[in-house]
Amino acid sequence: MANPSTFVVPMGIPQASVLISGASFAGLATAYWMTKLGYRVTIVELASGLRRGGTPVDIEGETIEVLSRMGMMEAVRTKTLPPRDFEFKDENDGTLGGLKASSSDDLSARRYEIHRDDLLDILFEAVEGSVEMKFGRSLTQIEDGPTGVTVMFSDGSQSEYALVFGCDGNRSNTRNLVFGDADASAYFMGGYFYLRVVPDTGLLPANRTEVFSVPGLTAMLNGYEDRTDIALAFRSDRQIDYDYRDKAQQRRLIHDHFDGLGWKVPSMLAYVDTDGDFYFDRANQIRMKSWSKGRVVLVGDAGYCVSPVAGMGGSMALIGAARLADAITLHPGDHAAAFQEYEDKLRPFVEEVQERAATDGMSLLFPADALELAERNRKLIEGTIDL
Ligand SMILES: Cc1cc2nc3c(=O)[nH]c(=O)nc-3n(C[C@H](O)[C@H](O)[C@H](O)COP(=O)(O)OP(=O)(O)OC[C@H]3O[C@@H](n4cnc5c(N)ncnc54)[C@H](O)[C@@H]3O)c2cc1C
Structure with a gap:
């Protein structure tokens, strides 16, 4: 059997095997590239299938270039959502400012929006059949050795891989298994958010986003042809101790903060109270000292989550996977050099996006206090805000 650490895959010998943990944007894109580079790829995914749901993904700039290189841009275009207006509202539903949907033909200014599930399907179709999928399982142990990484799966089986991608x-x-110190790299951004996607509510026209803020609280609606995103976010200086399995407690937290608020909030709260899946979490980023250790490397949110506030978590995962593949191509047979190159080249961009999200992004979408809100509204009225 070939040494699993073999990088360049000579003709006639078995391909080196690599393992990817997670089958979302980062995992599927990494699988695409590694297969293309000649590796045999296994993906282990905790869920029993692809994890669906969530708000649409923005595709612009380098992400367009990456998806074009992956041969997926045409499929993305066919699923692109109509352009969306963005409006900041006051309590009386008056518009303070915003951005009209762009109808520009300038390719460099192009921004596509696609439902998260559609992009997930496009990525999955590209790798389905050429990678081994292990759904409903997880890793319980990762041991890096001189010739490869030995992993233990939650079903008790064990295998060795040349590389492991988190x-x-x-x-x-x-990250938890290899880098330890579970929460040390999580940067709390000072808030919590609730998100639920429901069939069209009629609360706003299709193809529009509306945002209403008072100090410390923001309510946001995204309207599409067939569905509405209900998003509620509150600021908190400290982290709240809550049980992530206790949905009733999370609903109560939302009520504690939003009861009594005007605009369309009472109608939004009615959806909080009805049965159905929703997402509630702290707003956080992942800021690590290093994205790799030995033969294990992190891609996407696992290594450098930029937070939903940045509005480009999906893009960053796709860019990360492509940059990593480029680095591996540049340093065949030398994973240490490849991982270093990947991090050196991508880190400045990640840090810039994280910084912007933690400062301007937070004060634009979730003003913490009256001063921040007044400053944001002044800029909106002047039209000097950069969305
Ligand atoms: C269901 C879902 C809904 C989302 N909705 C939004 C949204 O509305 N807005 C937004 O900004 N971002 C959302 N995100 C996050 C967004 O998808 C990511 O920021 C972005 O796509 C980066 O992708 P990623 O592949 O790095 O991480 P993710 O998309 O978070 O994918 C991680 C994958 O790893 C899997 N996984 C987790 N633990 C294990 C384990 N122990 N073993 C194996 N696999 C594991 C997960 O099931 C998931 O498939 C959502 C993520 C998910 C999973």
Whole structure:
């Protein structure tokens, strides 16, 4: 059997095997590239299938270039959502300012929006059949050795791989197993958010986002042809001790903060109270000293979550996977050099996006106090805000 650490895959010998933990944007994109580079790829995903749901993904700039290189841009275009207006509202539903949907033909200014599930399907179709999928399982142990990484799966089986890619999101299992200190890299941004996607509510026209803020509280609606996103966010200086399995407690937290608020909030709260899946979490980023250790490397939210506030978590995962593949191509047979190159080249961009989200992004979407809100509204009225 070939040494699993073999990088360049000579003709006629078995391909080196790599393992990816997580089958979302980072995991599927990494699988695409590694397969293309000649590796045999296995993906382990905790869920029993692809994890669906969530708000649409923005595709612009380098992400367009990456998806074009992956041969997926045409499929993305066919699923692109109509452009959306963005409006900041006051209590009487008056518009303070915003941004009209762009109808520009300038390719460099192009921004596409696609439902998260559609992009997930496009990525999955590209790798389905050429990678081994292990759904409903997870890693319980990762041991880096001189010739490869030995991993233990939750079903008790064990295997060795040349490389392991941690693509398992904000609460990455790979990060916890390999880098330890579960929460040390999580940067709390000072708030919590609730998100629920429901069939069209009629609360706003299709193809529009509306945002209403008072100090410390923001309510946001995204309207599409067939559905509405209900998003509620509150600021908190400290982290709240809550049980992530206790949905009733999370609903209560939302009520504690939003009861009595005007605009369309009472109608939004009615959806908080009805049965159905919703997402509630702290707003946080992942800021690590290093994204790799030995033969294990992190991609996407696992290594450098930029937070939903940045509005480009999906893009960053796709860019990360492509940059990593470029680095591996540049340093065949030398994973240490490849991982260093990947991090050196991408880190400045990640840090810039994280910084902007933690400062301007937070004060634009979730003003913490009256002063921040007044400053934001002044800029909106002047039209000097950069969305
Ligand atoms: C269901 C869902 C809904 C989302 N909705 C939004 C949204 O509305 N707005 C937004 O800004 N961002 C959302 N996100 C996050 C967004 O998808 C990411 O920021 C972005 O896509 C980066 O992708 P990623 O692949 O790095 O991480 P993620 O998309 O978070 O994917 C991580 C994957 O790893 C899997 N995983 C987790 N633990 C393990 C484990 N122990 N073993 C194996 N696999 C594991 C997860 O099931 C998931 O498939 C959502 C993520 C998920 C999973």
